[in-house]
Ligand SMILES: [Zn+2]
């Protein structure tokens with residue numbers, strides 16, 4: 001596999017590391033898709049300009065939703081590499097599965113670490 005810069009529209013489709021879906025590289029709202037729109041898993045590659053491509057390439061698990069204050073509430077997915085435990089965030093794409101995004105966002109609410117009874121309005 002070559003790391004040399006390819007033509008602008010030459011982003012290649014990929015097969016999801018987790019659910020094995022075929023993922024087209026082009027999506028609304030993103031020029032370079034880096035996670036699966038169905039299960040939201042990603043892969044540990046580092047293609048930011050100026051960085052060497054990460055040699056890890058292990059699957060990255062979606063662990064949380066981040067709301068970016070600097071981008072008027074835009075959502076990003078927090079990913080953690082299953083091999084080296086590095087944390088990264090990626091903007092959601094226009095065709096990411098909304099139920100998958102919501103279930104990720106609601107995960108701590110669905111499984112609270114403390115009783116919610118004390119929050120009842122008085
Ligand atoms: Zn997937």
Ligand SMILES: [Zn+2]
Pocket residue numbers: 044056057058081082083084085086
């Ligand atoms: Zn990694």
